[in-house]
Amino acid sequence: MRLFAAVPLAEPARSEVARLLGALRAEQWPVRWVSDELIHITLKFFGEVPEERLDVIAEALRLASTGAQPMTLTLAGVGAFPTERRPRVLWAGIGAHAGLAALRERIENAADAIGFAREGVPFEPHVTLGRMREGQRLPPDAFQSPACAIKPLSFRADCVALYESVLTPAGPRYQARELVELGA
Secondary structure, X not given: OEEEEEEEOOOOHXXXXXXXHHHHHHOOOOEEEOOHHHOEEEEEEEEEOOHHHHHHHHHHHHHHHOOOOOEEEEEEEEEEEEOOOOEEEEEXXXXXXXXXXXXXXXXXXXXXXXXXXXXXOOOOOEEEEEXXXXXXXXXXXXXXXXXXXXXXXXXXXXXXXXXXXXXXXXXXXXXXXXXXXXXX
């Protein structure tokens, strides 16, 4: 099973990202867009793990979330990894928040303690919007397009989910295997 820990997007941010995705899809760029139902902020990707590790990972996630409080996050612009000039992943940013960064660090430490390597890149909270199709490019002024405009809406993040990504012919489907309420 493929597992990852994430913060689900709450309203009104979820609707704003869905609206943004609709506008971007209309641009007909060579991008595989994320389904509206799959938007989230990834905190840790565990990858393929045997089912017998699920309880250990869920417990590590619960322990890492102990003491973390619900937080207000804000949508913050549209960009790309590694750069806008050579995009591979298009994203909607999440404004810097010390509580989210601390939660992510605790999850990284807990995952490391049970045998999952730390991410090799700095944490840049974001919602993945889509991935460039192999060998394709965006128009040079793509990020100046009105379609890239996003409202800087705030939303409450009050839980962390451990999702299983189930690959289907119609694309991935996410199933919450554990939900950890923040501040509980």
